[in-house]
Amino acid sequence: MDAKTQKAELTRAAIIGAALDVAAADGLESITLQAVADRVGLSKSGVFSRAGSREALQKAVIEEYGRSFLAQVFVPAMQQPKGLPRLNEIVRRWIARTRDVEAFTGCIYIAGAFELDDRSGELRDLLHTEITRWRAALRRTVLQAIEAGHLPAGTPADQLVAEIYSMLMGLLHDVRFLRDPQAPHRTEASWARLVKSYQTA
Amino acid sequence: MDAKTQKAELTRAAIIGAALDVAAADGLESITLQAVADRVGLSKSGVFSRAGSREALQKAVIEEYGRSFLAQVFVPAMQQPKGLPRLNEIVRRWIARTRDVEAFTGCIYIAGAFELDDRSGELRDLLHTEITRWRAALRRTVLQAIEAGHLPAGTPADQLVAEIYSMLMGLLHDVRFLRDPQAPHRTEASWARLVKSYQTA
Structure with a gap:
């Protein structure tokens, strides 16, 4: 260059x-x-x-946010073995990023979803695509955990993905709006409980 | 009059x-x-x-939203026996309201939290007060369920309240932004799983 x-x-x-x-x-x-x-x-x-x-800039922001999020949360977790170790690492990194970054800057995916929920148009469509792509990546990781026998065969992957997403949305709310320093510990406990509830189902 | x-x-x-x-x-x-x-x-x-x-109107909106939410979700649930039956009824009504009302109009509490999270001032303070008051009401209901022996003695009430709140925030996101018709069924299943995970802990 x-x-x-x-x-x-x-x-x-x-x-x-x-x-x-x-x-x-x-x-x-x-x-x-x-x-x-x-x-x-x-x-x-x-x-x-x-x-x-302006529209190109708005799109570039969503894409850049997605790249930075994946680079910090998803890509490094690929070094963990497939299945639950990788899923655990994703959730651990997502909690850490929410606590250390999004607590101060906000999350473009979540705040954007509540901003654009009643709109239509390309910007909403792009955000929808990015969020569903991220949830699909989580879903594949859940399916790998089932294949590896870390989660029972009947585990409903969509259900677990929605639960993980809710859990992290709740963390963002509690650290950024309520400014509750206990929230990250609670989320770690929720995750442990959630995994256990599927393993012992 | x-x-x-x-x-x-x-x-x-x-x-x-x-x-x-x-x-x-x-x-x-x-x-x-x-x-x-x-x-x-x-x-x-x-x-x-x-x-x-303008400020008086903004405050009136938050207060009116809270009144309507409590009238539809909390007040009718008081007719159920104290403890888990009442908590179940609150969650059932909250899911129904999110599916039937907030899916179309949005939720002033949740969208407002993501809108005002980085502001300061009276409006944020009022929203914070209303949300923490609602969470305190949920907490009392959880404590009554512990007293009644419907949940084990060691159940961490703050943790469970944060989990319920996350769950409903996830539902709002999934019905309103993702427009996923399966989301309310998933939330019912999440709630059943969550209660069971505390009862068998």
């Missing part, structure tokens, strides 16, 4: 970072070229020429 | 209903005197003279 391309990439990254900050503070619908331009010290047309339209 | 007072009450109720609609569609911060005036066909000053300032 030459110096000019590298600078362009850095500027684009700064623009998307600023848009992420806007979305975290005020929601995806608050991303405008002007709001982002103000944050990075560029003109509106400068933002547009580097990152595209 | 004379005819004039009755008319004033009806107008006030219409104003708060319109403000609730605004909050459900676009969030508590979107409540403005103008937005509400447009919906009810009054002038801004007409809204102000009947319901007070």
Whole structure:
């Protein structure tokens, strides 16, 4: 990458970072070229020429959030053996990220879902696709745990995935809105209880 | 109540209903005197003279939402015997209300928490008070179930309350954002599993 391309990439990254900050503070619908331009010290047309339209920026934020989430929660867990060890590692990392990152910045997936739930359009569709893709990845991990015999054969994977998702949504609410420092410990206990309830079913 | 007072009450109720609609569609911060005036066909000053300032209207919406929720979920459950029958009835009614009402209108408590999580001020404080009051009512019901011997003596009430709250938040997400018709059945199964996991702990 030459110096000019590298600078362009850095500027684009700064623009998307600023848009992420806007979305975290005020929601995806608050991303405008002007709001982002103000944050990075560029003109509106400068933002547009580097990152595209408002809609392109909103989409880039959802995609960038997804990449960063997967890189921190899902990818490193792949080093654990398939099945429950991997699922445990995903949940452990998800709890840690919610406690250490999303507690302060918010979660684009969850806040976005409650922001866009009554809308229609491409932005909602993209968020829906990203969330269902993440839940499908969880589902595969649950199925691997069943195949490996770590969870009983009859374990309903969709049910368990929805329960994991609820559990982490509750954690985000309790750390970010209620600001309850006990919440991460509670979630660890809930996860242990949930796994046990399937194993002893 | 004379005819004039009755008319004033009806107008006030219409104003708060319109403000609730605004909050459900676009969030508590979107409540403005103008937005509400447009919906009810009054002038801004007409809204102000009947319901007070923007801040007063936002607070009235949170309080009215709480009253309606308690009237539909909590109050009728008081007719069940103390303990698990009452807790079961609360959860059953909460699931039904989420499926039949909040799926379409949203939940002021949950959407509001994700909207105001990084704010400070009276509105956040009021929402925090209402949510913690509701969780305290759930906690008392859990403690009664322990006293009645329906749940074991060591059951951690805060933990169970947080789990119930997470479960219903997950249901709202899955019916309202994912629009998944299976979600209410899954939540019923989660609740049965959760209770059993405490009873057999």
